[in-house]
Amino acid sequence: MSSSDELIMSSNELVEAHSLLWHSGLDYMKSMSLKCAIELDIANVIHKHGQPIPFSKLVDSLKIPPSKANFLYRIMRILVHHGFFTAQKVNGGKTQEEEEAYSLTNASRLLLTDEPALIMNMKSLSLFFLLPAVVNSWQSWSTWLKNSDDMTLFETAEGKTWWEYASQEPGLNHLFNDAMANDSKLTAKIILEECKEVLEGLKNLVDVGGGTGTMAKAIVNAFPHIKCTVLDLPHVVANVQETSTDNLNFIGGDMFSEQIPPADAILLKNVLHDWTDEACVTILKRCREAVLSNGNKGKIILIEIVVETQKTTNKETTELQLLNDVFFMGLSAKERTLLEWEKLFSAAGISHYKIIHTFGIRSVIEVYP
Ligand SMILES: C[S@@+](CC[C@H](N)C(=O)[O-])C[C@H]1O[C@@H](n2cnc3c(N)ncnc32)[C@H](O)[C@@H]1O
Known part of the structure; x- marks a missing residue:
């Protein structure tokens, strides 16, 4: 068929194509x-x-x-x-x-506030996605794509990295940390109810990029013998450091330069999708060293998306995974398919992994250094 023949559409086809574009503009x-x-x-x-x-x-x-x-x-x-x-x-x-x-x-x-019966709240995450600075950065998407510099889209739009921006805006820092903490409440419930075995037998765990410690607190409550350490940026842990206890400790620092304390397990929840492949390999190598220096039987626990694009996968699951993937393009980061995860593991010197559980669009992956 010649290209001009392809331009001839039936009325139905024309209306359908027109509607898709109209709908996408107003989504x-x-x-x-x-x-x-x-x-x-x-x-x-x-x-x-x-x-x-x-x-x-x-x-x-x-x-x-x-x-x-x-x-x-x-x-x-x-x-x-x-x-x-x-x-x-x-x-x-x-x-x-x-x-x-x-x-x-x-x-x-899930938008109700101060309701103890609700285990989590989605208000902060919904507002975070729609923050003017977050939304505005997408206005320069096509221009950014053509630039050959290595700045992220967010940096191009705002003149600083997302993490610098968050550290300088206390309201936004609070909103972001609250969004993450609420997500951790959901994840902790799922893990403790559906794949608790991933934490069994551990004596200590470091939650790298663990935010304000919601996940670590849930782990310590369920397994009081596990000593947990949360390593996150200084502005994130600043207000929670004084809540440290015998088995929950906070370290304010940069995971790329701060030594990751040796542990039986390192938890990386929603962390690697914030980073480029190169940065992820560095993070995984540092986590691997921390586990290996504590003996040979440790593991890294990832809670991340494994993008599924096969036709058999639920369309809404794939759509939300792909929406997350393009969203993280703002940080030059991404969501990864299984093949992309395997490449990362291999580049970090890791050969074994096991997907322990999948919930919603995310999976719990055990990685053995
Ligand atoms: C998407 S959030 C996930 C937080 C938490 N793991 C969760 O799922 O609730 C990523 C976390 O990585 C932290 N982070 C970013 N850069 C970091 C760095 N260089 N060193 C340590 N933590 C970092 C952020 O402050 C943030 O808390």
Whole structure:
């Protein structure tokens, strides 16, 4: 078929192609309506109401001026469409006319704050993805791609690395650390319920890039005989160092220059996807040395994505893995396929690994130095 023949489409094909591009251009409205709902604290307002909240009551509770009520109605309509809330018709309101009343879904329950029954919260992570500095860097994506310098996209846009940026913005540092800590609450629950054996028999563990220590605390609570050390950047551990105990210790330093303490196990959770292959090989080599210097039977435990692009894989799983992959392009980093993981291990002098468990889009991988 000649190239001009390919340009001839049926009406259906034309509408389908047109819709895909139209939809892709507006996809960010889903993110922005979620951000708006979080900033307005809609989930907590609905929860505090104790029953489905009629639209007119929601308008009053959020102090939305009557002239803007219709805008809120339409934001709620798309949020319901995307599964963040549900809506049902009720009689009532000021005019006694039928109106919508909104309830939470499991997704919006994860936006509730100060709810001890909830093991984690997704508010900080959702807001982090949509921070102006994070979103703005993507405006220079195509320009950055053509530059031959080795700056990351984030550095090109902001003039500093993401880690420098986070260290200089206390609010953002807190938001990021809180997002990671909440993710660790979920991961700790999964590991302790579904593959606890990965931690059994260990006497000590170092969580490299372990953030504010949520994962390490969960490990110490479940296995009080394991001595845990968290190594992370000084600005990250600054406020938690005083919470050190006999079996939980924090070190503020750079994993590329600070010595990683010898241990039976080194945990790297969501760390390697922040780095280039070269940096990952350096990190893995340093972790390997720390394990080997403690005897021969240790291991490195990775909690990371293994990208699956086979047709048999659930489409949504692959999509979220690929979205993460392009997101980490902002740091010149990436999510990796199994083959790419194997290449990294081999470059770091590691020949054996085992995927112990897969949950959602991530896997727990034991790596034996
Ligand atoms: C994506 S976060 C993961 C945090 C934690 N492991 C978790 O999953 O909740 C990456 C962590 O690596 C830390 N980090 C970045 N550069 C580092 C360095 N040079 N040395 C030590 N930690 C570093 C960050 O401060 C951050 O806490």
